Every structure is written in structure tokens, then in C-alpha cells.
Amino acid sequence: MSISLHGIGLGGGISIGKAYILDKHLDNAVLHLLEDSQVDLEAKRFEQAVRDTRKELESLRGNIPSNAPAELGAFLSLNIMMLGDSQISQAPLNIIRTEFCNAEWAIKLQAEKLSEQFDTMEDEYLKERKYDVIQVLERIFKNLEGNQFDWNKTNDFEGELLITYDLSPADLMHIKNSNFLGFVTEVGSLTSHTAIIGRNLEIPSIVGVSYARQVVRDGDTVIVDGINGALIIDPDAVVLSEYYKLQKEWQASKLKLRHIRQKESVTLDDVTINLFANIENDSDAIEVKNNNADGVGLFRSEFLFLNNDDNYSDEEEQFEAYSKVVKTLKKLPVTIRTADLGADKNPSWNVDGNSVLNPALGLTGIRLSLADLYLFRSQLRAILRASHYGNIQIMFPMISSSLELKQAIYQLEYVKDELIQEGINFNPDIKIGAMIEVPAAALSIKSILSLVDFVSIGTNDLIQYLLAVDRNDESVNYLYNPIHPAVLQLIHHVIRSCNRQQVPVTICGEMAADPRLTRLLLGMGLRNFSMYPSSILPIKKIILNTDINKNTTIVRKILKTESIEKVDLLLDELNQGVLDY
Amino acid sequence: MIKKQTSVINKLGLHARASSQLVQLASKFISDISIEKDGKLANAKSIMTIMMLAANKGSTITIMANGEDEVVAIEQISELFANKFGELE
Numbered sequence: 001m002s003i004s005l006h007g008i009g010l011g012g013g014i015s016i017g018k019a020y021i022l023d024k025h026l027d028n029a030v031l032h033l034l035e036d037s038q039v040d041l042e043a044k045r046f047e048q049a050v051r052d053t054r055k056e057l058e059s060l061r062g063n064i065p066s067n068a069p070a071e072l073g074a075f076l077s078l079n080i081m082m083l084g085d086s087q088i089s090q091a092p093l094n095i096i097r098t099e100f101c102n103a104e105w106a107i108k109l110q111a112e113k114l115s116e117q118f119d120t121m122e123d124e125y126l127k128e129r130k131y132d133v134i135q136v137l138e139r140i141f142k143n144l145e146g147n148q149f150d151w152n153k154t155n156d157f158e159g160e161l162l163i164t165y166d167l168s169p170a171d172l173m174h175i176k177n178s179n180f181l182g183f184v185t186e187v188g189s190l191t192s193h194t195a196i197i198g199r200n201l202e203i204p205s206i207v208g209v210s211y212a213r214q215v216v217r218d219g220d221t222v223i224v225d226g227i228n229g230a231l232i233i234d235p236d237a238v239v240l241s242e243y244y245k246l247q248k249e250w251q252a253s254k255l256k257l258r259h260i261r262q263k264e265s266v267t268l269d270d271v272t273i274n275l276f277a278n279i280e281n282d283s284d285a286i287e288v289k290n291n292n293a294d295g296v297g298l299f300r301s302e303f304l305f306l307n308n309d310d311n312y313s314d315e316e317e318q319f320e321a322y323s324k325v326v327k328t329l330k331k332l333p334v335t336i337r338t339a340d341l342g343a344d345k346n347p348s349w350n351v352d353g354n355s356v357l358n359p360a361l362g363l364t365g366i367r368l369s370l371a372d373l374y375l376f377r378s379q380l381r382a383i384l385r386a387s388h389y390g391n392i393q394i395m396f397p398m399i400s401s402s403l404e405l406k407q408a409i410y411q412l413e414y415v416k417d418e419l420i421q422e423g424i425n426f427n428p429d430i431k432i433g434a435m436i437e438v439p440a441a442a443l444s445i446k447s448i449l450s451l452v453d454f455v456s457i458g459t460n461d462l463i464q465y466l467l468a469v470d471r472n473d474e475s476v477n478y479l480y481n482p483i484h485p486a487v488l489q490l491i492h493h494v495i496r497s498c499n500r501q502q503v504p505v506t507i508c509g510e511m512a513a514d515p516r517l518t519r520l521l522l523g524m525g526l527r528n529f530s531m532y533p534s535s536i537l538p539i540k541k542i543i544l545n546t547d548i549n550k551n552t553t554i555v556r557k558i559l560k561t562e563s564i565e566k567v568d569l570l571l572d573e574l575n576q577g578v579l580d581y
Numbered sequence: 582m583i584k585k586q587t588s589v590i591n592k593l594g595l596h597a598r599a600s601s602q603l604v605q606l607a608s609k610f611i612s613d614i615s616i617e618k619d620g621k622l623a624n625a626k627s628i629m630t631i632m633m634l635a636a637n638k639g640s641t642i643t644i645m646a647n648g649e650d651e652v653v654a655i656e657q658i659s660e661l662f663a664n665k666f667g668e669l670e
Contacts, residue, residue, distance in 0.1 A: 074598055074601075077601065078597050078598065078601045078628070081601050081604060081605075081628045082628050082629065084628075085627050085628045085629040085630075086627065086629075087627070087629035087630070088629065114629070114633075117633055118633070121635040122635070122637075123594060123635055123637035125593055125594070125596060125637075126593075126594060126595070126596060126632070126635045126637060127635075129596065129597050129632055132597055133629070133632070
């Protein structure tokens with residue numbers, strides 16, 4: 001029987017394949033009966049996992065951070081002691097031998113047996129210890145050969161769909177290079193970084209599918225419908241053939257969009273619109289060309305750092321990445337945003353980053369760069385050096401005041417002097433820009449405009465800060481709304497101020513890629529959009545179908561409206577006919 | 582073999598940490614040591630069986646030791662119970 005679960009689709013179309021569950025749960029264990037001859041091997045496999053678990057626990061105990069609670073050491077010692085107990089390390093072996101079953105199943109049976117015994121206890125506190133015991137068994141389970149996950153081996157997967165609890169932005173980079181057909185996570189929201197990057201991968205994916213790992217079993221046939229956010233488990237023949245049909249249609253509509261690839265993006269009333277791409281890696285440059293973008297509006301350079309597990313991305317590595325992009329894109333502008341780390345994008349070396357109470361309001365973006373001048377200057381050096389080979393612009397994230405911007409510019413000038421003294425070539429007139437994503441900067445935009453050559457509005461963070469909604473917090477993110485009148489008015493204020501001062505302004509947040517908002521943003525005076533490459537053609541299609549002048553009245557109405565519901569209705573009116581494809 | 586009856590007086594009973602202290606201590610002796618509660622017998626050198634005994638505060642238990650160091654074993658183990666496993670309350 002087919003079951004379907006729902007979450008937030010990140011697009012990428014539809015894929016059909018076998019489920020591969022990562023972060024395997026003991027509950028997911030499946031029984032495999034063994035031949036007599038296999039029993040010894042299976043027992044050895046279990047014993048090896050016990051040894052690996054012991055090593056793991058001992059290494060954890062040996063590396064306890066000094067600020068960890070004192071209980072942690074005692075707890076790990078207890079775990080190690082449990083691991084040595086025959087109920088944990090012997091009983092499953094006996095089960096393997098008597099039941100002729102796989103180690104996973106044996107661990108599951110033993111966990112159930114122990115759980116039952118704990119459940120009969122009357123003392124509530126002692127009862128709870130059950131979870132300590134299960135955790136140790138889970139750990140062995142995860143250490144069984146074949147259950148550990150090695151990201152370096154993802155190429156071995158062919159035609160499988162990854163189902164897991166959560167994926168970090170760095171994990172997604174691995175997925176990109178793997179042969180997985182798609183992925184599903186249990187947590188995540190539309191605007192979490194995982195979702196934003198996930199969408200870029202253009203593989204069918206869904207986030208926020210609660211309990212997926214409990215419902216899906218390893219090896220089940222599943223359909224991941226990234227367009228509608230549906231995960232269908234064990235589909236019957238009818239459903240399956242329906243989805244094969246949908247899959248074909250989706251691919252066909254994608255092909256259709258290819259036809260407008262070479263067209264200039266000009267509105268019906270002859271206004272030229274620039275469509276730029278958001279990229280994360282040097283290898284994305286090819287997608288910029290494939291979609292015929294006008295350049296890179298946002299190079300999220302922090303991903304060069306996030307992919308480095310053990311150390312900083314050094315100057316040379318960055319220089320190579322940046323130069324590769326500009327060389328690939330010839331004369332096209334490439335806007336490199338300096339590392340926007342912190343908050344939900346923490347490299348593993350930033351140990352403090354995960355422990356602060358309110359990371360989005362903490363040391364992130366330009367603040368982190370200014371606090372770590374070694375990191376910041378080496379990045380500026382890399383960007384400047386690459387500027388010699390193409391049309392590079394530099395942008396600072398999370399600017400909250402003109403003073404902060406001046407501090408960043410001061411560092412840029414410092415590095416320029418350094419390069420001059422070393423006789424290294426760079427573009428001395430490199431254009432600089434500020435990312436407008438803090439409401440204070442948006443409101444005092446005029447003080448910023450005199451210092452920069454361009455600005456770019458980061459709507460994701462701007463909305464989060466303006467509406468006081470953490471977009472990663474599932475309990476409140478329903479309040480996150482780009483069409484809140486306050487959001488629209490503030491964005492309009494920035495666009496209008498920039499246009500008056502003739503400073504180019506781009507939107508590089510999710511709003512730029514939302515087809516429902518394209519006409520509105522055009523009406524607000526926006527002429528530069530930057531988005532993930534896969535959105536460029538769909539947005540171009542709307543631009544080709546829009547007469548900005550004709551929409552003036554309705555756009556004005558929207559900007560005067562005080563309620564979200566009214567904006568919603570007026571948007572429907574504005575978009576009549578344009579979204580039906 | 583010698584036996585000694587005592588009771589669990591620390592607040593949380595033979596919880597995980599207390600159990601682990603008991604097992605650590607018991608493992609130092611050559612003697613076979615077991616704890617009996619309500620007719621259930623647990624090997625004092627096995628953390629799991631001790632935890633499974635679910636001896637909460639106020640339970641009466643019997644410590645049993647059999648071997649060459651049984652006297653010291655019983656003495657030190659009953660002392661551990663009496664000292665509430667080093668807990669403050």
C-alpha cells in the first residue's frame with residue numbers, strides 16, 4: 001500500500017528510486033536470515049562494531065572540552081561500562097547464533113528485551129535509564145560495517161534517494177557531488193540555508209517531512225516529488241505510472257524554457273532587466289553560462305570555508321576559485337560577497353559559533369570578518385588578486401551602519417596598499433557594495449549610498465530581522481512573510497533611494513526568484529535580480545510577459561495597503577494569466 | 582559465603598551512576614558478589630543487571646559474597662551504600 005508524507009518541496013522535479021536512510025534508527029532495522037556459514041562472519045561484524053564503539057567513546061571521553069559539564073565524563077564512563085556488560089556486548093551475539101539473524105536485528109531484539117524490563121520498573125527515575133542503555137545499543141548499531149556513512153563514498157550510490165534527519169549546508173555540497181537522485185530531510189523550512197542551497201542543486205528534494213525515517217524502510221521504493229513536496233512510499237503501479245508521466249512532463253516544460261535562453265530579458269514596454277546568478281562554488285560558473293545570466297550577483301564565498309572541515313580556506317585556494325569563475329565568465333560582472341559565516345552557517349572550526357544564545361544577532365557576516373582580521377584580509381587579498389583577471393565586484397554582508405561599512409572599506413584599502421607594495425596586480429577601481437539586510441541599514445540607506453558603487457538587498461535576512469522571525473524555527477516560521485506590508489515598504493524605500501542616487505540596486509534574496517513577486521518588484525523600480533541559476537529562465541519568462549507601465553496603478557495600491565490579505569488579493573490581480581504554465 | 586542485609590538510603594536509589602560505582606568497586610574483588618532484592622538476584626559486577634534490579638530508595642537488599650576476599654568485599658560495599666554513594670543528599 002502506498003503512503004504519502006508531506007513537507008516543503010525544493011523543486012528539482014521528480015525522482016523515483018530506492019530509499020537510503022542515513023542516521024539509521026534502530027527502529028528501522030530489518031531482519032535478514034543468515035545461512036549457517038554466514039553466522040560467524042556476522043558475529044565478527046558485531047564484535048568489530050563493539051570495538052569501534054569503545055574506541056569512539058574512549059576518544060570522546062579523552063577529548064571533553066573544559067567547559068563541558070562535569071557529568072559528561074561520568075556519563076561516558078558509564079556508557080563504556082555498559083558496553084562491557086554481557087547484556088550489551090554478549091547477548092546480541094547469542095541472538096545472532098541462535099536466531100541466525102543479522103547483527104542489526106539482534107541489537108534491535110536485545111534493545112526491545114531490555115526496554116521491556118525497564119518498563120516494568122515502578123521508580124520513574126530508574127525507568128528513564130532505559131534510554132541510556134538504548135543509546136549505547138544505537139551506537140553499536142551505527143558502528144556496524146555498512147551503517148557508517150562516509151561522504152567520500154557517495155559515488156557508490158546509484159539511483160538512491162537519501163532520507164535523513166537533517167543536512168548541513170556542507171553535507172549538501174557532498175550530495176551535489178554524489179549520485180543520489182534526491183533527498184528528504186525531517187527538519188528544515190523554506191528559507192533555511194539547507195533549503196536555499198538544496199534548491200540550487202536542482203535535484204528533487206523535500207525538507208520538513210516529519211517522521212520520514214520512521215515510516216520509510218531502507219530499500220523501499222519511494223517517489224520524491226520536489227515540486228509538490230510529497231514523499232510517496234511504496235507506490236502501487238497506478239501511482240507509479242502517473243509519476244513517470246509527470247516526470248516526463250516536467251522535463252519537457254524545462255526544455256521549453258530553454259527556448260527563451262538566448263532572448264534578451266526585456267519587458268513589453270522595452271525596459272532591459274539584468275538577471276544575475278547566485279552561486280556558491282567555482283564549479284557553479286558553468287550553470288551561470290547555461291542559463292545565460294548577465295553575471296554573478298552573489299557569490300556566497302562562505303561555502304569555500306564551509307567545505308573545509310579542518311581549516312580555513314586559505315588565500316591561494318580562494319584566489320583559484322575566484323579566478324576560475326571570472327575566467328569562465330569572461331567580461332561578465334562577478335559580485336563576491338565576503339564570508340557571511342555565523343548564525344546557521346558555522347564552519348566546524350568556529351567552535352564558539354554554536355553556543356551563543358542568539359546567533360543571528362551575534363558575531364556574523366562582516367562582524368565576524370572584522371573580528372578576525374587574519375581571515376578577512378586573506379579573503380580580500382584573494383578577491384583583489386583575482387580582480388586582475390576579470391570583472392570582480394566586492395560586497396560586504398550584514399552591514400548595519402555607515403561606520404561598520406567604513407571599517408570594512410578601511411581594511412580593503414589596507415590590503416590594496418599591501419598588494420601595491422608587493423607589486424601584485426589587481427583592479428584598483430574595484431567596485432564595492434553593501435548588502436542591505438539589516439533593517440537599520442535599509443532605513444538609513446542614504447548614509448550608505450555615498451560610500452558604495454552598488455547595493456544588494458538580502459531579503460531573507462531582512463525579513464527575518466524586520467519581522468523578528470527566526471526562519472529556522474519551525475514554531476514561528478509561518479510568520480515569515482515577504483508580502484508583509486512593512487517588508488514591501490522597506491524594500492521600496494531602498495529601491496527608490498538607490499534609483500534617485502543612481503546607485504544600482506539588486507535583490508539577491510529569495511524574493512528575486514519568486515515568480516509571484518516579479519511583476520511587483522519591477523513595478524517598485526527594481527531592474528536587477530539575482531537568483532539561483534535554475535530560476536533565471538522561469539523569471540525571464542515573466543519579464544518577457546510584463547508591461548511595467550501598465551501595472552503602475554495596482555503596484556501603487558499594493559504599496560499603500562496595510563494588510564497582508566489585501567496584498568495577497570492584489571497580487572493575484574497583478575499576476576493574472578502570467579503564472580499559468 | 583557471607584551475607585549482609587542493608588537498605589538503599591540515597592535519594593535516587595541504585596541509579597546509573599550509583600550502579601556504576603557499585604560495579605567498579607565490586608569488580609576489584611576476586612569473590613563472586615551479588616545483590617538480592619525481592620528474590621531477584623543481580624551480579625554486582627554487571628552494570629546492566631544491577632540497573633535492572635531497580636532498587637530505589639528504601640528498598641531492602643542483601644549483599645552476598647563468596648570467595649577469598651569476601652569479608653572485605655562485604656564491608657566495603659555496605660559502606661558504599663551507607664555513604665549514599667558519596668551523594669550530598
